Amino acid sequence: MPEQIDLWFKAYKRARLICGSSSNERKLPLKKEKDYLDNYIRGVYAKRDLPMGHVLTNESYINDIYLAIPLQKGQISCRELMSGEVLLKECKKDEPIMIDMIDSPYASNDELKKYIYNRGL
Secondary structure, three states, X not given: OHHHHHHHHHHHHHHHHHHOOOOOOOOOOOHHHHHHHHOOOOEEEEOOOEOOOOEEOOOOHHHHEEEEOOOOOXXXXXXXXXXXXXXXXXXXXXXXXXXXXXXXXXXOOHHHHHHHHHOOO
16 A cells, blocks of 8 residues: 555665665764663573583583673673683682683684673673
């Protein structure tokens, strides 16, 4: 119907304005928007005392960790949590698991590590 196509074109134009039409025109979020969203990422915390050398796996997550806000500077988030990380340092119950505490691809990438240290509270 004509009125439906009119709504579709208006939605298309709005989406193009918000997102851009290609990767060259994509709207980048403002720094304050990124900072706001980064503060609402769940950080990874130890559910119990975890010894050095402990391996975090999908199967052990239920007993080893929990996710909570706030995310602290240098702390891994639910985004970086991958099965198979080895703890390089012990982590006490309810402490945040920091990027320097685990053997992870994120810990060996200087650019990602810098990003992790600069986000959160």
